[in-house]
Amino acid sequence: MSAAASPSLRDPAARRRLVGLLAAIVIAWPLLQVSEFRPAALFNPGSLQVIGGFLAGFLPPDTSAGFLALLWRATLETLAMATAGTALALLIAAPLAFVTTRALSVSRIGPGSGRWRGAVVRQLARSVLMVLRAIPEIVWALIFVRALGLGPAAGVLALAVTYGGMLGKVYAEVLESTDTAPARALLEGGAGRLQALFYGLLPNCAQELVSYTVYRWECAVRASVVMGFVGAGGLGQLMDQSMKMLNGGEASSILLVFLLLVLLADALSNALRRLLA
Structure with a gap:
């Protein structure tokens, strides 16, 4: 076989990838300098000793009966906070996503005032x-917290408001990115917007919507940790108390519970996706 007939081993997109890589380095390097990113400092002998001593304080996890009772109650508070906050966020997000989805706009199917x-x-x-x-x-x-006082209620409302905005934006984008032809055909045939939504758009993107919703619930569980530090209750408040008391065993037990909750969210997401498949 001649050299001219042999297939080229050169990547046709190599130059474009190289230019993109160089552009990313040029952009990222000044940002790393501004953020004072110095990963080498982690491997200094003094830093390694401090880190090792800190991590050693987390072992073994606290399994005393009294603390486990507090941990169970805080876990229930966190799950209730995340679930209630996500449910309220859905009530905020669904109508706003419905309104902002251009594919469901009746005025787009023809000229009109x-x-x-x-x-x-x-x-x-x-x-x-x-x-x-x-x-x-x-x-x-x-x-x-300032308006309602300390407790999970403040966390529920905080999650509902912020996640309502996030879910609404993503829902609208998912509905717009799917095949909108069935919804448009239903609208042009005289169907209502709700019919176009349930029969034209949702069948094609239900899995993606459910998966993202479960992911947001998982994020809500993690966000409850941060909100617990300002008095919103749950595992975050218990973590705050343990860290202030320098009780690493209690903190590691709390972190293990968070790991189990993330695994639970993963299993729930997979089960719902199989159900909707």
Whole structure:
């Protein structure tokens, strides 16, 4: 076989990848310098000794009956906080995502006087979603703790507001990214927007929506740790107390519970995806 007939072993996209890699390095290097990123400092003898001593304090985990009772109660509070907050976030996200999804806009299937009004309503809904997700849940938790006092109720509302904005944005994007032809055909045939949603869009993206919702519930469980440090209750508040008392055994037990909760969320997500397959 001649050299001209042999297939080329050169990657046709090699130059583009190289340019992209160099551009990423040029952009990332100044950012690493500004952030004072010095990973070599972790491997200094003094740093390794401090880290080793700190980690050694986490062993063995505390398994005393009194602490396990507190841990069980805090775990239930965290699960209740995450579940209730995610449920309220769904009540916020679903209507706003429904409004902001352009594929479900009746005014888009033909000329009409309501087109500009639909665009204004969609933009207002997008602005609401942006405001809700722009403020971190820890800030909302501080506000609600001041209004409602210490306890899980503040955490529930903080999660509901922030995650309502996040879920609404992602739901709208998922609905827009799926095949919108069935929904458009239903609207053009005289069906309502809810019919177009349930029969035109959801069958194609239900798995993705459920998977992301379960992932957000998992994030809500983790976020409850941070909110617990400002008095929102749950495992986070118990972790705060253990760390202030320098009780590494209690802290490691709490971290093990968080690992089990993440595994539970993974199993739940996989089960729901198989159910909807």
